[in-house]
Amino acid sequence: MTTTDLAEARVQSTSPPDDTGVRQSLVQLLRPYLGSFAAVVILQVIGAVVGLAPLLAVVELGRALLSPDPPDHGYVWTVVIAGAIGLLVRLLFTATASGIGHVLDDQVQLSFRRQLAARLGRVPIGWFSRRRTGELAKVVGEDVSAVHPFIAHTPSELVSAFVVPIVSLIYLFTVDSRLTLITLIPVLLAVALVPLMMTPTRLREQKEFDAGMGRISNSVVEFVQGIAVVKAFGGGERAHRKFRTTVDEFVTSFYRMVRGLSGIAAGMQLALSPPFVLLVVLIGGTARITSGGMAPADLLPFLLLGLGLTAPVAALGHGFDDLQAARRAVGRIQDVLTVQSLPEPTNPTAPQGHRVVLRDVRFGYVTDHEVLRGIDLVLEPGTVTAIVGPSGSGKSTMVQLLPRFFDPTHGSVTLGGVDLRELGSRDLYRTVSFVFQDTSLLRASVADNIALAVPQADLDDVVRVAKLANIHDRILELPRGYDTILKEESGLSGGEAQRISIARALLADAPVLVLDEATAFADPRTEHAVRRALATLAGDKTILVIAHRLETVAHADTAVMLDNGEIVERGEPAELLAGNGKFAAFWQSHRSAAADQAHADVPQGDEPR
Numbered sequence: 363m364t365t366t367d368l369a370e371a372r373v374q375s376t377s378p379p380d381d382t383g384v385r386q387s388l389v390q391l392l393r394p395y396l397g398s399f400a401a402v403v404i405l406q407v408i409g410a411v412v413g414l415a416p417l418l419a420v421v422e423l424g425r426a427l428l429s430p431d432p433p434d435h436g437y438v439w440t441v442v443i444a445g446a447i448g449l450l451v452r453l454l455f456t457a458t459a460s461g462i463g464h465v466l467d468d469q470v471q472l473s474f475r476r477q478l479a480a481r482l483g484r485v486p487i488g489w490f491s492r493r494r495t496g497e498l499a500k501v502v503g504e505d506v507s508a509v510h511p512f513i514a515h516t517p518s519e520l521v522s523a524f525v526v527p528i529v530s531l532i533y534l535f536t537v538d539s540r541l542t543l544i545t546l547i548p549v550l551l552a553v554a555l556v557p558l559m560m561t562p563t564r565l566r567e568q569k570e571f572d573a574g575m576g577r578i579s580n581s582v583v584e585f586v587q588g589i590a591v592v593k594a595f596g597g598g599e600r601a602h603r604k605f606r607t608t609v610d611e612f613v614t615s616f617y618r619m620v621r622g623l624s625g626i627a628a629g630m631q632l633a634l635s636p637p638f639v640l641l642v643v644l645i646g647g648t649a650r651i652t653s654g655g656m657a658p659a660d661l662l663p664f665l666l667l668g669l670g671l672t673a674p675v676a677a678l679g680h681g682f683d684d685l686q687a688a689r690r691a692v693g694r695i696q697d698v699l700t701v702q703s704l705p706e707p708t709n710p711t712a713p714q715g716h717r718v719v720l721r722d723v724r725f726g727y728v729t730d731h732e733v734l735r736g737i738d739l740v741l742e743p744g745t746v747t748a749i750v751g752p753s754g755s756g757k758s759t760m761v762q763l764l765p766r767f768f769d770p771t772h773g774s775v776t777l778g779g780v781d782l783r784e785l786g787s788r789d790l791y792r793t794v795s796f797v798f799q800d801t802s803l804l805r806a807s808v809a810d811n812i813a814l815a816v817p818q819a820d821l822d823d824v825v826r827v828a829k830l831a832n833i834h835d836r837i838l839e840l841p842r843g844y845d846t847i848l849k850e851e852s853g854l855s856g857g858e859a860q861r862i863s864i865a866r867a868l869l870a871d872a873p874v875l876v877l878d879e880a881t882a883f884a885d886p887r888t889e890h891a892v893r894r895a896l897a898t899l900a901g902d903k904t905i906l907v908i909a910h911r912l913e914t915v916a917h918a919d920t921a922v923m924l925d926n927g928e929i930v931e932r933g934e935p936a937e938l939l940a941g942n943g944k945f946a947a948f949w950q951s952h953r954s955a956a957a958d959q960a961h962a963d964v965p966q967g968d969e970p971r
């Protein structure tokens with residue numbers, strides 16, 4: 363794929379988040395919204411408190427009507443009106459809080475997605491090769507959505523779960539403090555059981571359960587991913603057995619956890635259940651009334667409000683589950699937001715010409731393991747440099763430094779005399795284009811896919827480069843030719859996708875081209891397209907090609923042999939091939955391996971893209 367789509371994504375991300383890579387807490391991330399968040403909570407508190415008015419009105423009416431004295435009409439009407447007003451005010455406040463909460467939720471999600479998009483536009487392109495697309499899609503999609511309950515629902519649930527019982531409790535204390543304490547017995551019993559759920563044994567069982575769950579998902583993924591191999595080479599029974607064993611282990615750990623927790627959970631449920639609460643209130647109330655400590659009508663508020671006192675304990679579990687889920691999701695979002703981005707120069711320098719120089723370049727994906735160990739190489743404008751070397755010698759890594767997929771850990775890569783780190787990304791991607799094996803096509807029309815780097819190109823130009831890249835005839839076979847939407851109306855094979863990518867690079871016409879001559883999708887037409895692209899561009903551009911074919915090497919101006927991250931030989935291809943150095947030896951063994959491969963006659967290049 364050419365660089366321009368990625369480059370554009372980088373360039374457009376003009377409002378990057380804090381670039382320090384410092385991890386921010388959930389509260390820090392939400393800081394700009396704390397005002398609105400507080401407004402939601404305050405409105406919820408007022409709504410919840412006022413919302414108790416209808417219930418208290420019923421209680422007061424009951425007490426007034428059941429009292430032996432004749433009811434005071436004025437008081438009764440006041441209570442009724444207060445209850446009705448309370449109901450309306452509650453509706454107004456909770457609806458407003460919910461509205462603001464949802465708008466806030468939208469804003470937070472949008473901001474998270476923008477920050478993620480901005481960060482993803484600035485992280486080294488190479489970082490993506492180590493991430494699965496699904497993983498990133500989950501962070502930007504599901505994980506951002508996971509903050510919804512936390513922002514839009516949890517505050518109201520937690521507020522009403524705590525405010526309502528607290529106000530009820532205060533009211534009940536004014537009626538009869540002793541019966542209030544008795545009414546609290548179920549809640550205290552439930553709370554007393556909580557530590558039993560946290561003993562080391564229980565925690566260990568929960569950990570085993572989580573681990574078992576993880577093993578099941580892994581073995582499902584392994585099973586599904588390996589299904590083609592399993593089918594082709596037999597061993598289905600073995601793969602099944604492994605999956606069954608994992609499930610059996612999970613079931614055992616699940617039973618163990620449930621056995622340990624079920625007694626405690628049942629005890630909590632019983633303590634918080636309405637019949638038990640009513641029983642406690644009735645026994646306590648009867649005792650208070652018969653001992654003459656309380657009027658019978660005063661039992662009514664306890665029967666009506668006592669059940670609500672258990673709500674916080676139940677809501678705690680539910681609300682904190684949401685909170686935990688949101689915290690985990692925000693953790694994954696933060697992981698992406700804290701990836702170090704490639705530093706952009708504040709005052710970009712323009713390159714003078716297209717000479718590329720790698721000077722004492724060292725690079726390692728991980729510390730303590732260098733993949734490139736002191737590369738010195740000059741790519742003169744208008745020349746083709748072919749890199750060869752055994753698998754794992756660092757060829758792809760080296761060429762990926764040119765479009766700045768990564769920065770070298772030591773040394774420098776300069777383009778037109780300017781270190782790539784001093785070059786604006788727009789300049790860089792206008793100057794360097796690349797065709798790598800891992801070709802990505804966008805869900806867009808074929809023409810748009812080809813014209814990615816030059817959106818204003820007219821169809822004639824697109825067709826011209828498609829012909830050069832040997833893909834024009836195939837495009838005409840697609841349902842709507844150049845207007846066919848790829849990945850939707852039609853897919854392309856790996857080789858065809860690579861030819862689209864070659865057409866893209868030809869149209870981009872960047873002065874520097876980095877090309878990985880594919881082995882993975884090598885079919886004669888793609889090989890031909892690569893050769894034609896090289897022939898068309900040679901003499902004009904600075905070309906660096908990872909060569910797998912003798913023909914490519916032979917046509918290069920310079921050949922470079924890489925081994926174990928070092929250049930072990932370089933020079934004019936014909937001389938190197940005729941000599942008896944490492945290059946000639948490598949090529950000899952490479953050729954016999956290629957011949958064996960041809961005999962094996964493995965069809966390639968037809969994986970759908």
Ligand SMILES: Nc1ncnc2c1ncn2[C@@H]1O[C@H](COP(=O)(O)OP(=O)(O)OP(=O)(O)O)[C@@H](O)[C@H]1O
Pocket residue numbers: 491492727728733751752753754755756757758759760
């Ligand atoms: N994204 C990555 N993260 C960590 N290590 C990597 C990554 N990409 C490559 N490597 C490692 O770096 C070394 C050089 O790999 P590289 O792909 O550059 O070699 P190569 O010569 O292009 O190999 P091939 O011809 O097989 O493509 C290898 O040991 C490889 O395992």
